[in-house]
Amino acid sequence: MSTGERVVAFAPGRVNLIGDHTDYTGGFAMPMTVGLGTEASFQPDPSAPAIEVTSSLEGEPGRIPLSIPAQPLELAMVLPEWARYVGAVVAVVRPTSGGKAEVSSDLPVGAGLSSSAALEVALALALGAEETGRELALTCQRAEQLATGVKTGILDQLAIVSGRAGHAMLLDCGTLGVRYVEVPTDELEFVVVDSGVRRSVSETAYGLREAECAEAARLLGPLRHVSPRQVDGIADHVIRRRARHVVSENARVLAFAGMLERAELEEAGRLLDESHRSLAIDFEVSVPELDELVTWLQGLPGVLGARLTGAGFGGCALALARPGVLGRRLGTRRHWVVAPGGGARRC
Numbered sequence: 001m002s003t004g005e006r007v008v009a010f011a012p013g014r015v016n017l018i019g020d021h022t023d024y025t026g027g028f029a030m031p032m033t034v035g036l037g038t039e040a041s042f043q044p045d046p047s048a049p050a051i052e053v054t055s056s057l058e059g060e061p062g063r064i065p066l067s068i069p070a071q072p073l074e075l076a077m078v079l080p081e082w083a084r085y086v087g088a089v090v091a092v093v094r095p096t097s098g099g100k101a102e103v104s105s106d107l108p109v110g111a112g113l114s115s116s117a118a119l120e121v122a123l124a125l126a127l128g129a130e131e132t133g134r135e136l137a138l139t140c141q142r143a144e145q146l147a148t149g150v151k152t153g154i155l156d157q158l159a160i161v162s163g164r165a166g167h168a169m170l171l172d173c174g175t176l177g178v179r180y181v182e183v184p185t186d187e188l189e190f191v192v193v194d195s196g197v198r199r200s201v202s203e204t205a206y207g208l209r210e211a212e213c214a215e216a217a218r219l220l221g222p223l224r225h226v227s228p229r230q231v232d233g234i235a236d237h238v239i240r241r242r243a244r245h246v247v248s249e250n251a252r253v254l255a256f257a258g259m260l261e262r263a264e265l266e267e268a269g270r271l272l273d274e275s276h277r278s279l280a281i282d283f284e285v286s287v288p289e290l291d292e293l294v295t296w297l298q299g300l301p302g303v304l305g306a307r308l309t310g311a312g313f314g315g316c317a318l319a320l321a322r323p324g325v326l327g328r329r330l331g332t333r334r335h336w337v338v339a340p341g342g343g344a345r346r347c
């Protein structure tokens with residue numbers, strides 16, 4: 001048996017500072033990568049017809065044939081369930097050799113820190129994906145869509161491949177452009193707090209929200225070019241509220257980027273509060289546990305703003321706080337003080 005060289009790759013998780021449910025409408029978002037992440041290794045064995053995969057987070061290993069079709073229905077049959085992401089990455093990267101893959105991660109699953117996208121990107125790199133940057137992000141976005149059967153956006157994968165230490169990123173999800181903004185880490189702290197509620201995108205109304213936004217765009221054109229006044233003219237009150245979230249959130253992202261650059265942190269914090277209100281009321285992607293957590297965080301001294309982060313329906317809240325004030329208040333509640341990390345890489 002001849003074996004090739006073992007390849008190891010790392011992909012960080014990401015936290016979205018502001019700009020949720022804007023990416024799949026070609027809008028703006030401002031994430032940063034975090035220190036936590038996923039490592040994938042691959043030991044090729046050219047005589048093997050499949051990839052055998054284990055994960056530090058999962059008991060049951062998976063086995064993905066190299067010929068697995070790039071079809072959501074076929075991928076939905078893969079068991080154990082977590083290996084569907086592996087199947088989808090194999091289907092889009094098409095490695096020429098089978099072998100053994102190992103995944104290990106310190107990212108909480110389903111908490112809104114993009115554990116699935118980190119797995120996709122780390123594994124794609126370990127399996128020999130040749131693309132880099134935005135092409136790699138697009139390949140992994142396809143894997144996510146195949147694995148979940150949901151038309152998820154580019155935010156997570158683009159953030160993960162683009163991360164730069166010390167910086168957040170203003171993502172233009174229409175052009176896939178990235179502008180780096182330095183985070184003044186001596187003046188602020190980002191703290192991610194777990195609501196304890198877990199949902200995967202396939203079990204939520206994510207797909208419905210995507211369809212509602214597509215309907216708004218059918219009526220008014222690309223939402224990034226739409227004004228609040230045009231939104232007010234939408235007759236259907238549900239579509240109007242969905243569009244109002246997207247249009248106002250895009251404006252908040254652009255304003256937030258400027259405030260972060262100028263270290264106008266009180267103002268930036270207020271935008272996080274507004275973002276949460278918009279996601280909860282107009283976009284309806286919050287849950288009572290998250291609303292309660294966010295309201296509590298917003299009331300703490302030294303907290304400048306807080307919001308749900310990521311897809312919602314559970315997962316985490318993000319607080320922008322003065323350094324060191326929040327840790328002791330959180331006690332045993334699961335939380336992470338996150339600093340902007342680097343991007344995905346082969347090790």
Ligand code: GLA
Nearest residue numbers: 020021152153154155310311
């Ligand atoms: C999930 C999706 C992203 C994005 C966020 C919400 O993380 O994977 O594409 O839509 O939800 O902003």
